[in-house]
Amino acid sequence: MSSQQIPYVKTQILPKLLNQVLLGNPQLGNFYGNPPKIESFAEQISSKKKTFSVKNRQILVKGLHKQYNYLNPDDYTKMQIDSLKDKQTFTVTTGHQLNLMGGAIFFIYKIISVINLANELQKKYPKNKFVPIFWMASEDHDFNEINHFNVGDEKLQWLQNAKGPVGRFSTRGLVDIYKKFSIAVKKTPYGKELKDLFNQSYISSKNLADATRCLVHNIFGKEGIVIIDGDDSIFKSLFVSHIKNELIDKLSFSSVTKTNNKIKNIDKNFKIQVNPRPINLFYMKDNIRQRIVENEGVFQVLNTSLNFTLDDLIEEIDKHPARFSPNVIMRPMYQECILPNLSYTGGSNELSYWLQLKSYFDISKVCFPILMHRNSAIIVSKKHLRQLKKLNLQVDDLFLSKDDLKTKIAKNYTKQNIDFSSLKNYLKKQFEDLYTIAKQTDSSFLGAVSAQEKKQINGLSKLEKRLLKAEKNKYSDHIEKALSLQKTLFPNGNLQERSINFSSFYAIYGHDFIQKLKSEMEPFQQSLSIISL
Numbered sequence: 341m342s343s344q345q346i347p348y349v350k351t352q353i354l355p356k357l358l359n360q361v362l363l364g365n366p367q368l369g370n371f372y373g374n375p376p377k378i379e380s381f382a383e384q385i386s387s388k389k390k391t392f393s394v395k396n397r398q399i400l401v402k403g404l405h406k407q408y409n410y411l412n413p414d415d416y417t418k419m420q421i422d423s424l425k426d427k428q429t430f431t432v433t434t435g436h437q438l439n440l441m442g443g444a445i446f447f448i449y450k451i452i453s454v455i456n457l458a459n460e461l462q463k464k465y466p467k468n469k470f471v472p473i474f475w476m477a478s479e480d481h482d483f484n485e486i487n488h489f490n491v492g493d494e495k496l497q498w499l500q501n502a503k504g505p506v507g508r509f510s511t512r513g514l515v516d517i518y519k520k521f522s523i524a525v526k527k528t529p530y531g532k533e534l535k536d537l538f539n540q541s542y543i544s545s546k547n548l549a550d551a552t553r554c555l556v557h558n559i560f561g562k563e564g565i566v567i568i569d570g571d572d573s574i575f576k577s578l579f580v581s582h583i584k585n586e587l588i589d590k591l592s593f594s595s596v597t598k599t600n601n602k603i604k605n606i607d608k609n610f611k612i613q614v615n616p617r618p619i620n621l622f623y624m625k626d627n628i629r630q631r632i633v634e635n636e637g638v639f640q641v642l643n644t645s646l647n648f649t650l651d652d653l654i655e656e657i658d659k660h661p662a663r664f665s666p667n668v669i670m671r672p673m674y675q676e677c678i679l680p681n682l683s684y685t686g687g688s689n690e691l692s693y694w695l696q697l698k699s700y701f702d703i704s705k706v707c708f709p710i711l712m713h714r715n716s717a718i719i720v721s722k723k724h725l726r727q728l729k730k731l732n733l734q735v736d737d738l739f740l741s742k743d744d745l746k747t748k749i750a751k752n753y754t755k756q757n758i759d760f761s762s763l764k765n766y767l768k769k770q771f772e773d774l775y776t777i778a779k780q781t782d783s784s785f786l787g788a789v790s791a792q793e794k795k796q797i798n799g800l801s802k803l804e805k806r807l808l809k810a811e812k813n814k815y816s817d818h819i820e821k822a823l824s825l826q827k828t829l830f831p832n833g834n835l836q837e838r839s840i841n842f843s844s845f846y847a848i849y850g851h852d853f854i855q856k857l858k859s860e861m862e863p864f865q866q867s868l869s870i871i872s873l
Contacts, residue, residue: 345867346736353716353835353868354688357607361695362713362866371603371695373708376683378464378864380710384682385430385468387707392680396578397425400678403574404566410550411557420471420564424680428468431566432457433675434685434714435475438506438552439486440498440517441538445845446687446714446837448857450474451556453685453714455563457863461682470682471566474556475675478507478549478571479622479665481629486548489841491524504627505665507549507571514542521843528847559854568679570671575678576661582673582704583621583657583664587632587639587650592620592669595700603695613693614668622665629665672697676706683710685863715861717869718829718836719845725872731822735870738826745826749819750811758811760804767796849873 348354354362361368364375374380404421423429434450442448454472461470480486486506488497500513518538525531537558545551553567570576576583585591596616603610622629623641630642632653639648648656657664666674672694675681684694691711701708720735728735732752740748751758771793778786812819831839845853860871 344735344870345865346739346870347867348713348716350736351739351868354713355607355610355692357603357610358688358692358695358713361691361711368606371599371698372711373698374710376710376712376864378460381461381465381682384707384710385465388430388680388682389427391705391707394425394427396678397427397680399574399578400680401425403572404568406574407553407567407569407572411554413557414561416564417557417561417566420566423469423471424566426469429471429680430468431471431473431679431681432461432683432685432712433473433475433679433681433709435477435675437477437480437486438548439489440496440514440542441489441521441841441843442555443486443489443841444838445719445840445842446716448559448842448854449715449717449837449861450685450687451560451565452854452858452861453712453863455560455565456715456858456861457683457685457712458564460863472564473679473681474560474565474567476507476549476552476567476569477671478552478569479505479624479629479671481505481622483509490839490844491521491841492844494520494524496520496524505571505624505629507547507552507569508626509548511542511545511548511551518543525843525847530847530850533850534843534847559851563858570674570678571662571665573660573662575674576664578678579666579674580657580661582670582677583661583666584654585704586619586621586670587634587653590618591703592616592673592700593618595703596669596696599696599699611692612696613689614696616669617667620667620669622667624663624665631667668693669697669700673701673704673706676701676709681709683712685712685714687714687716712863713866715863715865715869716835716837717857717861717871720829720870720872722872724825724829727821727825731818731825733822735829738822738829742823742826745822746812746819747808749822750808750815753815753818754811756807756811758804758807760800764797764800767800768793771796845873 348359361372362376364377374384401421401424408417408421432454434454436447436450437443439447451474458470458472481504483502483506488495496517498514498517502509521538522535525534537555540558541555542551545554549569549571553569556565556567593616600612600615619632619634621632623632623646628644630644633640633642637650639650639653640646691713694711698708718735731749737745737748771789774789778789829836857871860869
């Protein structure tokens with residue numbers, strides 16, 4: 341396996357504003373704090389050490405051991421968890437939804453990113469210890485986003501009526517998916533290993549949160565990853581003051597709204613990922629996760645008959661903190677309150693909404709993490725590389741639009757000069773003499789010269805397009821091969837990593853595939869990896 345790098349700027353897969361943040365543009369510092377450079381972690385360590393208490397560490401360790409208990413973890417995992425008691429130990433975190441088998445393969449890239457980051461920080465700051473964390477988004481309630489994954493061209497989908505937080509869903513209904521998955525990987529070298537992985541993770545676990553923890557632990561446990569489920573009364577007890585502040589002072593709404601306006605003033609094209617609500621909390625029980633809204637001093641849980649006064653709601657928070665679930669605005673705050681965390685690693689959409697939150701963190705007096713972009717990659721086979729070479733293309737050419745790719749192929753193969761720029765420039769120079777003459781006569785002649793120039797230039801443009809079209813037709817076979825390759829590596833017009841599941845590669849290469857990815861990816865690189873198998 342080998343790799344090459346394509347700078348993110350060249351791929352245009354990141355928003356311009358985010359790209360400037362990742363490059364550490366100091367003019368945008370109010371939105372991100374410390375830049376994503378290894379030298380920045382010294383200051384981040386100092387800041388987090390001052391704000392994260394020994395008591396919180398003890399509660400965190402207690403909760404993690406409780407969550408891991410059913411797995412009967414090995415001594416190394418226990419040591420990783422216990423190390424969090426030490427005030428010199430810090431975490432680097434990524435997170436994801438509880439997609440079946442992880443969903444698209446960038447789930448794997450995220451985890452590799454934080455594992456490699458922890459290792460790099462360990463070398464740079466040997467007096468500290470760094471633990472990579474995977475945060476399970478177990479309180480989400482959008483089942484349709486997580487109930488499927490793709491193996492090759494086949495979509496395996498879990499069909500059932502499900503409500504409430506996804507982490508609590510029973511896995512009893514996954515036997516049919518297991519059977520279909522077993523058939524899909526049956527004839528592959530590592531199909532049995534994948535079947536066992538699915539069975540141990542999903543069939544043997546009682547709910548989706550336990551299943552996801554088991555999956556990640558089985559793949560990455562030996563790399564030191566620690567998996568955390570925020571849906572836990574132990575952890576929610578550390579967040580009580582922020583839950584109350586949200587109901588009383590509505591800090592998130594005012595601060596994030598102001599930040600959104602500032603971002604739009606800087607970059608009108610920046611896509612605002614999340615808009616805050618007056619209250620950014622859900623009320624949650626096994627079968628419900630519904631928004632809390634306020635109307636004239638009465639707090640209602642939408643789509644239920646539940647109503648509270650503020651005093652009643654405060655009492656409910658004190659007695660049952662686990663019933664209060666942060667939405668996308670508050671979830672990052674919750675994470676940073678219960679972890680001795682230094683950085684968050686995510687994709688472009690995730691980091692874009694983190695940029696909206698720093699003022700909320702500042703006013704809440706919570707340390708804002710360093711934002712790291714996860715590794716991104718396209719996996720290509722030797723066959724793909726041979727095809728590209730025959731077509732005289734590079735992988736980055738496949739980022740072109742279909743029309744631009746067709747044009748490039750035609751220009752690569754044609755022996756004709758189908759770029760009429762030089763002819764157009766020559767024509768314009770000829771008309772310069774006519775303009776000189778026209779200025780010495782009358783204005784009507786000047787207009788005639790201008791009209792004739794436009795007519796001639798337009799004529800050349802039309803001829804240029806006709807010639808290009810003819811050459812595209814001439815090399816249609818080459819164009820079809822290029823478009824087919826583009827479709828393979830960019831399914832449905834998206835990056836490969838957002839569609840295919842890791843099992844498609846694991847089935848052929850086994851755990852070596854994971855290890856090779858880990859060796860090819862670097863946590864601070866600002867580029868897309870092209871990894872050939």
